[in-house]
Amino acid sequence: MAIKLLVFDFRESERDFFRSHELENFEITFFPESLNNETLKNLSSDLLEQTAVISVFVDSEVTEEVINSFKNLRIISTRSTGVEHINKKAADAKNIAVVNVEGYGARPVAQYTIGLILALVRQIIPASEYLKSENRICQSFVGRDISKFTIGIVGTGSIGFAVAKHALAFGMKVLAYDIAERKELTEKYEIQYVDFNTLLRNADIVSIHIPYTGENKDMFGFEQFSIMKNTAYLINTSRGEIVNIKDLYNAVTKGAIKGAALDVVTCEYFNFKCSNLSHTLYNNFNCVEEAKILREFVKHPDVIITPHIAYETQDAIDYILEVTFIAISDIIKGGNSYRVN
Numbered sequence: 001m002a003i004k005l006l007v008f009d010f011r012e013s014e015r016d017f018f019r020s021h022e023l024e025n026f027e028i029t030f031f032p033e034s035l036n037n038e039t040l041k042n043l044s045s046d047l048l049e050q051t052a053v054i055s056v057f058v059d060s061e062v063t064e065e066v067i068n069s070f071k072n073l074r075i076i077s078t079r080s081t082g083v084e085h086i087n088k089k090a091a092d093a094k095n096i097a098v099v100n101v102e103g104y105g106a107r108p109v110a111q112y113t114i115g116l117i118l119a120l121v122r123q124i125i126p127a128s129e130y131l132k133s134e135n136r137i138c139q140s141f142v143g144r145d146i147s148k149f150t151i152g153i154v155g156t157g158s159i160g161f162a163v164a165k166h167a168l169a170f171g172m173k174v175l176a177y178d179i180a181e182r183k184e185l186t187e188k189y190e191i192q193y194v195d196f197n198t199l200l201r202n203a204d205i206v207s208i209h210i211p212y213t214g215e216n217k218d219m220f221g222f223e224q225f226s227i228m229k230n231t232a233y234l235i236n237t238s239r240g241e242i243v244n245i246k247d248l249y250n251a252v253t254k255g256a257i258k259g260a261a262l263d264v265v266t267c268e269y270f271n272f273k274c275s276n277l278s279h280t281l282y283n284n285f286n287c288v289e290e291a292k293i294l295r296e297f298v299k300h301p302d303v304i305i306t307p308h309i310a311y312e313t314q315d316a317i318d319y320i321l322e323v324t325f326i327a328i329s330d331i332i333k334g335g336n337s338y339r340v341n
Contacts, residue, residue, distance in 0.1 A: 002024075002025060002026060002027040003025055003026050003027065003052050003053060003332065004026075004027050004029075004047075004050045004051045004052055004053070005026045005027065005028045005029070005051070005052070005053040005054070005055065005328075006028075006029050006031065006035075006043075006047065006051050006053070006054045006055070007028060007029070007030050007031065007054075007055045008031045008033065008034055008035040008039075008054065008055065008056045008057070008060050009031075009032075009033075009034050009035075009056055009057035009059050009060055009079075010030040010031060010032050011032070013312065013314065013317050014317055014321060016314070016318075017317065017318050017321040017322075018321075021321075021322075021325075023325065025329075026053075026325075029047070034056070034057070034059040034060040034061070035054065035056050035060040035061070035062060035066060036060060036061040036062075036063070036066065037061070037063055037065050037066060040065070040066050040069055043069075048069055048070055048071060049071050049072065050072065051070055051072070051073060052072060052073065052074045052075065053073075053074060053075040053076075053077060053328055054070070054073065054075075054076055054077070055077040055078070055079060055324060055328075056076070056077070056078050056079070056085070056086075057078065057079050057080055058078070058080045058082060058084075058085050058268070058308075059085075059268060060078075060085055061085055062076060062085060062086040062087060062091075063087055063090070064087050064089075064090035066087075067087060067090045067091055067094065067096065068090065068094070073094070073096050074096060074097065074331070074332075075096065075097045075098075075099060075328055075331050075332075076091055076096055076097070076098045076099070077098075077099045077100075077324050077327060077328055078098070078099070078100050078101070079101060079320045079321070079324055080100060080101065080320075081100055081101065081102050081104075081105065081211075082100075082211060082212065082239070083098060083100050083340055084212060084214075086098055088340075088341045091341055092341055097331045097336070097339050097341065098339065098340050098341040099324075099327040099328065099330075099331060099338040099339055099340065100327075100338065100340050101319075101320050101323045101324060101327070101338075103158070104311065104316045104319045104320050104323070105158075105159055105310070105311040105316065106158040106159045106161075106162045107162060108310065108311050108312070108313045108315075108316050109159045109162075109163075109209075109237050109310040109311050110159055110162030110163045110165075110166055111166070112237060112263065112309075112310035112311075113159075113163050113166075113207055113209075113235055113237050113310065114163070114166045114167070114170070116235055116237070116261035116263070116304055116306075117146060117151075117205055117207075117233070117235060117261070118146070119261070119304055120233050120259050120261050120302065120304060121143050121144050121146055121149075121233070122141075122143035122144075123141040123142075123143055123301070125304060126141060126301045127141040146170055146171075146172060146205075147170055147171030147172060148171075149172050149173070149204040149205055150172065150173040150174075150175060150202055150203050150204050150205075151163075151164075151167045151172045151173070151174055151175070151203060151204065151205045151206075151207060152175045152176070152177065152199035152200065152202065152203030152205065152206045152207070153167075153174060153175070153176045153177070153207050153209060154176075154177050154178075154196075154199070154206065154207065154208045154209060154210055155177075155178055155208065155209035155210035155211075155238070156176050156178045156181075156182055156185060156191070156209075157178075157209065157210075157211075159209045159237075160176070160178070160207075160209035160210075161182075161185060163207055163209060164176065164185070164189065164191055165189070168189060168190060168191075172205075173190075173192075174189075174190065174191045174192065175191075175192055175193075175194050175198070175199045175202060175203060176191050176192065176193050176194070176199070177193065177194060177195065177196050177199045178193070178210075181193045197227055200224055200227040200228050201227055201228070201229075203228070203229070203232060204229065204231065204232055204233070205232065205233050205234075205235060206228065206232060206233070206234050206235065207235040207236075207237075208220070208234075208235065208236045208237070208238045208242055208243070209237070209238055210238055210239075210242065211238070211239065212238070212239035212241050212242055216241075216242055217241050217242070218241075218242070218243070218244040218247075219242050219243075220234065220236075220242060220243040220244065220247075220248070221243075221244040221247040222244070222247045222250070222251070225247060225248065225251035225256050225257055226251075226256060228251075228256070228257050229257070229258075230255055230256060230257060230258065231257075231258050232257050232258055233257065233258055233259045233260060233261065233302075234248065234257060234259075234260040234261075235260070235261045235262075236260070236261070236262050236263065236264055237263045237264065237310040238264060239264055240262070240264040240265035240266040240267070240268065241266050243262070245265060245266065245290055245293055245294070245297075246289075246290075246293060248260055248297075249293050249296075249297050252297070252300060252302065252303060253297075253300065258302055259300070259302025259303055260302070260303055260304075261303070261304040261305075261306075262303075262304070262305045262306070263305075263306045263307075263308055263309065263310040264308055265290065265294060265305070266287070266290060267287030267290050267291065268307070268308050323338070326338070
């Protein structure tokens with residue numbers, strides 16, 4: 001008997017994988033929308049009764065209510081490394097396995113991070129927009145040479161380390177901060193660990209590559225931006241919750257720092273989903289203020305905001321889906337190699 005699997009947050013970029021892979025043991029239903037308390041109401045009683053596996057992305061909110069609504073759920077699979085959008089306590093209570101995917105992001109996210117740095121420092125986007133404008137006023141787009149820069153990397157896991165290697169290749173000096181320093185990095189590469197404030201004080205670019213833990217919410221706020229150089233840039237391809245967006249907006253617009261590039265914000269599902277705005281406003285009131293800030297912030301010439309696509313190469317997407325099905329199959333066969341609860 002085929003295993004009923006519901007795939008939420010399904011995107012066109014994932015379709016090629018399903019076209020080219022035979023998944024005979026699964027009966028799969030696709031949903032482009034995220035799974036949460038609201039969209040749960042759209043699922044039939046048969047689906048809630050028969051579904052054994054759900055697959056989601058970080059836009060979904062797999063709450064206790066969602067989990068308890070599925071009567072025979074065995075596995076919650078997230079096509080991401082982070083699992084903060086899943087109520088693991090509720091899953092534990094029903095002996096439901098939670099599985100994730102690791103190791104897909106280092107190379108594409110590091111490449112994208114360098115791309116954001118170059119786009120900011122060389123004013124690539126304003127220059128391109130200038131040429132598209134019909135009412136051009138003589139304008140200069142003088143950039144800077146990043147080989148003269150010091151980059152401060154916050155978090156030296158696989159992604160932070162990959163960014164460091166790229167930065168070294170460009171001739172940048174690399175400072176790093178991590179609560180767990182990796183001795184092998186300083187022995188083999190010209191990477192210098194320093195304390196957090198020293199990094200902020202000396203870096204021309206501060207790039208964030210740490211997981212969100214809850215305890216590091218608003219790790220970057222008014223105090224941190226006050227320490228940074230007024231010519232410095234902030235790059236965040238990690239998690240939106242780590243940066244206080246209002247404080248960042250004020251820091252850039254008031255000249256405390258030069259600019260910022262964000263691939264993540266706290267309320268991504270609100271700001272970036274192609275959904276009905278009034279419906280989204282009603283259901284996500286806490287994110288309205290952030291949305292107002294972002295809509296003004298993105299107009300700033302020294303700001304780039306993108307919709308969480310740093311990892312999104314076809315290669316990474318195919319890898320995520322491949323590991324997703326390996327992890328699901330592993331749990332079904334009695335394994336726990338990919339289980340995180």
